[in-house]
Amino acid sequence: MSSSDENKDLVWDLDSFHSRQLAANFIKRFENKLCVYSDSVEQLYTNYTIFFPEDANRRMVILPDPYAYHDTFQNIPEAAVTKTGMNIVPGEVVGKTGLFLTVPVVSNGERKTKVIALQSALRVINSKRSPDDPLLPVLMKGDLREFQHRMPMLHLHRIKLSELAQRSQLERDSIRRVIERKLPSIT
Numbered sequence: 001m002s003s004s005d006e007n008k009d010l011v012w013d014l015d016s017f018h019s020r021q022l023a024a025n026f027i028k029r030f031e032n033k034l035c036v037y038s039d040s041v042e043q044l045y046t047n048y049t050i051f052f053p054e055d056a057n058r059r060m061v062i063l064p065d066p067y068a069y070h071d072t073f074q075n076i077p078e079a080a081v082t083k084t085g086m087n088i089v090p091g092e093v094v095g096k097t098g099l100f101l102t103v104p105v106v107s108n109g110e111r112k113t114k115v116i117a118l119q120s121a122l123r124v125i126n127s128k129r130s131p132d133d134p135l136l137p138v139l140m141k142g143d144l145r146e147f148q149h150r151m152p153m154l155h156l157h158r159i160k161l162s163e164l165a166q167r168s169q170l171e172r173d174s175i176r177r178v179i180e181r182k183l184p185s186i187t
Helices: 020-028 118-128 169-185
Strands: 009-015 033-037 043-045 048-051 059-064 081-090 100-108 110-118 135-139 146-148 153-157
Touching: 009 043, 009 135, 020 146, 033 153, 033 169, 048 135, 059 081, 081 135, 135 153, 135 169
Parallel strands: 033 135
Antiparallel strands: 009 059, 033 043, 048 059, 081 100, 081 153, 100 110, 146 153
């Protein structure tokens, strides 16, 4: 039995997307660049392939590399993964090229959204955060969404290292390093 048969968090349904091919092309841009978290088995996958089986009826399957067991972090509690309220959107949404991050902000008591070039946004956000609490984005089932029923976008979750107190400092550092090492490759 494959990991995807055992772990339904690794099978994502694309049936509700108006443009499934656009969504498939978009998510493939992030293959092995953003880690994927499965709450049902409490695992973080850092090395995987995104596959679209023809017989799976509009589904996407994340296949962890079976020969790279060391690239899967075990026993990551659900409490350590939280929503960010941020989304990665294609530049077409804002009339530009590239990838952008929507960041919720409060201005004059009103909630608004800023749209910032992805890499710049990640740098600024992490420069303002405590070194002990960096933004370490990960994906979960359901994070691939549609913007205004036409453009794909990715909601981001994050790993909170402070919630991994039961893990060794070495493992927490490894998780941080692998996520931070992948971030600059997202373009």
